Amino acid sequence: MFEITGDDIAALSDADLRTLIGLLCEAEMRRRGLPVSAVTYGGNQDAKDGGLDVRVALPTDTAIGGFIPKLSTGFQVKKPDMPRAAILKEMKPKGTVRPVINELATVGGAYVIVSSTGSTSDSALADRRKAIADAIKGTPAEGKLTVDFYDRNRIATWVRDHPGQIPWLRARIGKAMPGWQSYGSWSLAPAGVDSGYIADDQARILTGDRHEGDGVSATEGINRVRKVLATPGHVVRLVGLSGVGKTRLVEALFDASVGDGALDPSLAIYTNEADGPNPPPAGLASDLIAAQTRAILVVDNCTPELHRRISEITRSSSSTISVITVEYDIREDQPEGTDVFVLDTSSVSLIETLVERRYPHLSQIDARTIAEFSGGNARVALALASRIEKTETVAGLNEEELFRRLFQQRHDPDPSLLLVAQSCSLVYSFDGETFDGAEAELPILGHLIGKSMDEMYAGVAELKQRDLVQARAKWRAVLPHAVANRLAKRALQSIPPAKVKSVLVDNAPERILRSFSRRLGYLDDSKEAQSIVKAWLAPGGLLNDLPNFTELSRAIFTNVAPVAPEVVLAALETALSGANEAVLGRCGHFVRLLRSLAYEPGFFVRSLALLAKFAARPSGETNDNEAIQVVESLFHIVLSGTHAPVEMRVRAAEALLDSDEEALRRLGVKALEALLKTGHFTSHYEFDFGARSRDYGYYPADGAQVRAWFDSVLKLARRFALSDNPIAAEVHKAVAREFRGLWSYSGQAEQLDQLARAIAASSFWRDGWIASRQTRIFDGKDMDTELRRRLTDLEEFLRPKDLLSKVRGLVIGDRAGSLDLDDFYDEEDEEEGGSDFTAGYAERAARSAAAIRDLGQDLAADEDALETVLAELMGGIRGWLCSAKRWRGPRKVRAQFGTPSWDSLP
Structure with missing residues (x-):
């Protein structure tokens, strides 16, 4: 289906053949990163063109080759066959070589004749080349001009090297591939307007990178996607709400004027799954790989199921393609083997710029008003702007009037259509093509407003014409959500509650009920939606039996939680309350919801108390592990998903550490260690919560806030580290594990120094000594002189000094084998690595071994000391052996340690 032969080239018209050669020349320019402006072509095939139909003129010293043999290359394109006589006549009309041919020769260029009708053998090709050479024999061009002849088969080969041109070519010869397009304006930008990509500097794209919790700018995100797609076998999933510019961003991936490393447009093959492409995307992907054709497939409106199929095909070992799929909602679908990028809404300033560019007759105030009303959604903004006449203004209109303009779109008011839109908006999506049977959903939605199935179908079709309903296969949805949510609120106000309950709840199929609950989740500012949710949670309501939820009940409960979070928390x-092991085991699915509820400071302590019930269960349960991880995440300084202030979080951790229950104390240690954490943050949790405005939680604004955070946390650590609480030893370990980051990045080195000395005052603190030593080795070179001096003094204070301390420090426990009590190697050696470092490490290992032997002799001579540490010693030797196997070198250790942007504290 995707193959192109010489016969296909022969089927092109004169004009299309010339356009094809021009497009191929442009594709060569893009692939090589050269300006397409170097290619010129156009005009009527029979017009006087001086003997050239397509010309390439590149600057001197530009690298070129292949089908464009020289920097200055001219193509004479002819549909008829060009035997010797025709070649001589073309090149020497009236017996004189065309001036343009001499011009090409003067600059050492090339002259190529293209014929789509002739198919030449090797001997025939040689004859035609000889004819071209004979035409310039005895002229100034002789010996200076490179000549060639391209028949239809060579042109077909050229096209196959740029597969993105194949859909265009097939459409021209009546063999179109329905639904498939070459690179172009896939987002359907109108002609005659500036279509350049407008970059938004705000963090709009979530990349999944653990160091970029707030996301990256659109340009940086585009660069990241390009790096993934540049390699065959890789798959990208771009998701985001309808109207935020996903398709336009995909276009920009192939635009050299945006960012760096633009993808080759001649490799791009695009389809919108809603257009019913033939062949289907999965089939085309398989065909391209079988033919070993390099291509980049773009599949818009791609369902999760289709994405998984294409992904499996693309990631095969012999793959020659890369794929990007686009979808408006991903929810819980995290496809395997895929880099997922999430596109957020645009800034008001970007939408304002877009509106001004598309509709220059609007005033700046009007453009700003439209941008603010759109909520960052380009589709809403452009739809509204297109309905404003040149003599009108929108600056004085309120939101209700703006919405009316958007909905009516220059049509007369249509109350019946508005009812259809309101009814359809009450569900997140609906089946728009099944008309009878148990799966028919239009009749259900019609029953809400007294409309027949035919009336509903016609209304949905009209809404689709107005770009207020989108289709994917048989599914329909009122979009964007900014429009659907407003319509749904009106529907709940105008349709009797009893009827809504009867049609969409009591007698509704499961899919409709689930879809209705999902829409409710976006209506947190609707009194009617709140009443519905509260009734569901009340005794005897749809969601009153939380411990015995079905899968459907769980989904509905999670969907509607944003509508009435306080009521939901109270229900939980x-x-x-007093739940036994069995109940907790059945309710583990509430853990992530509790994390979302903990976002609000007022709900933090209550949510944490419930999470602790799950986290404190006996180990070995999957849900328990997730609960512990969720609790830890809530205590991070960034990416926590909560705005609970540090004082509240410190008090919560303190309460856990003070608990009479061992499991809660252990959880308190994990919370404390999370509070102490300074870098390497990551999160795989969702941060959205219905339509509520959410971010990633607290983030310190400056160094002062960072210092205040760690001041409070270290005071908490000190209280338990220096106490007789049974958890004190675990607190010591937690401080040691986070010591390096705390010393280098918290701005609280003095308090940490005092804490470390206090811990070590009563007995040797092996973990603290190792932590201070590693901090000096890995971070000392870049430290402030005074800070490094202080660290060196602390390390000296913490060093083992008596026999038992030396044995525990050098021999017992993890990482002991790499320590050398008598030699502290230079950081410069550590930084350089390489053979010198390897040699140095070998020397240190030898010295360590000698030191261990000496300690062994001393210990053998001291029976009391030997008896004291014998049990520790046997375990420590095993730990030493494991540690030696895990050693990966200082550079890798450093590369795996990430820090936030507060490493230089103002």
Whole structure:
């Protein structure tokens, strides 16, 4: 289906053949990173063109080759066959070589004749080349001009090297591939306007990178996607709400004027799954790989199921393609083997610029008003702007009037259509093509407003014409959500509650009920939606039996939680109060919801108390592990998903550490260590919560806030580290594990120094000594002189000094084998690595071994000391052997340690 032969080239018209050669020349320019402006072509095939139909003129010293043999190359394109006589006549009309041919020869260029009708053998090709050479024999061009002849088969070969041109070519010869397009304006930008990509500097793209919790700018995100797609076998999933510019961003991946490393447009093959492409995307992907054709497939409106199929095909070992799929919603679908990028809404300033560019007749104030009303959604903004006449202004209109303009779109008011839109908006999506049977959903939505199935179908079709309904296969959805949510609120106000309950809840199929609950989740500012949710959670309601939820009940409960979070939290407290092991085991699915509820400071302590119930269960349960991880995440300084202030989080951790229950104390240690953490943050949790405005939680604004955070946390650590609490030893270990980051990045080195000395005052603190030593080795070179001096003094204070301390420090426990009590090697050696470092490490290992032997002799001579540490010693030797196997070198250790942007504290 995707193959191109010489016969296909022969089927092109004169004009299309010339356009094809021009497009191929442009594709060569893009692939090589050269300006397409170097290619000129156009005009009527029979017009006087001086003997050239397509010309390439590149600057001197530009690298070129292949089908464009010289910097200055001219193509004479002819559909008829060009035997010797025709060649001589073309090149020497009236017996004189065309001036343009001499011009090409003067600059050492090339002259190529293209014929789509002739198919030449090797001997025939040689004859034609000889004819071209004979035409310039005895002229100034002789010996200076490179000549060639391209028949239809060579042109077909050229096209196959740029597969993105194949859909265009097939359309021209009546063999179109329905639904497939070459590179172009896939987002359907109108002609005659500036279509350049508008970059938004705000963090709009979430990349999944653990160091970029807030995301990156659009340009940086585009660069990241390009790096993934540049390699065959890789798959990208771009998701985001309808109207935020996903398709336009995909276009920009192939635009050399945006960012760095633009992808080759001649490799791009695009389809919108809603257009019913033939062949199907999965089939085309398989065909391209079988033919070993390099291509980049773009599949818009791609369902999760289709994405998984294409992904499996693309990631095969012999793959020659890379794929980017686009979808408006991913929710819980995290496809395997895929880099997922999430595109957020645009800034108001970007939308304002877009509106001004598309509709220059609008004033700046009007453009700003439209941008603010759109909520960062380009589709809403452009739809509204297109409905404003040149003599009108929108600056004085309120939101209700703006919405009316957007909905009516220069049509007369249509109350019936508005009812259809309101009814359809009450569900997140609906089946728009099944008309009877148990799966038919249009009749259900029609029953809400007294409309027949035919009336509903016609209304949905009209809404689709107005770009207020989008289709994917048989599914329909009122989009964007900014429009759907407003319509849904009106529907709940105008349709009797009893009817809504009867049609969409009591007698509704499961899919409709689930879809209705999902829409409710976006209506947190609707009194009617709040009443519905509260009724569901009340005794006897749809969601009153939390411990015994079905899969459907779980989904509905999670969907509607944003509507009434306080009521939801209270319901969870009631259900889990005094819950036994069996109940907790069935309710582990509430853990992530509790994390979302903890976002608000007022709900933090209550949510944490419920999470602790799950986290404190006996180990070995999957849900328990997730609960512990969720608790830890809530205590991070960034990416926590909560705005609970540090004082509140410190008090919560303190309460856990003070608990009479061992499991809660252990959880308190994990919370404390999370509070102490300074870098290497990551999160795989969702941060959205219905339509509520959410971010990634607290983030310190400056160094002062960072210092205040760690001041409070270290005071908490000190209280328990220096106490007789049974958890004190674990607190010591937690401080040691985070010592390096705390010393280098917290701005609280003095307090940490005092804490370390206090811990070590009563007995040798092996973990603290190792931590201070590693901090000096890995971070000392870049430290402030005074800070490094202080660290060196602390390390000296913490060093083992008596026999038992030396044995524990050098021999017992993890990482002991790499320590050398008598030699502290220079950081410069550590930084340089390489053979010198390897040699140095070998010397240190030898010295360590000698030191261990000496300690062994001393210990053998001291029976009391030997008896004291014998049990520790046997375990420590095993730890030493494991540690030696895990050693990966200082550079890798450093590369795996990430820090936030506060490493230089102002």
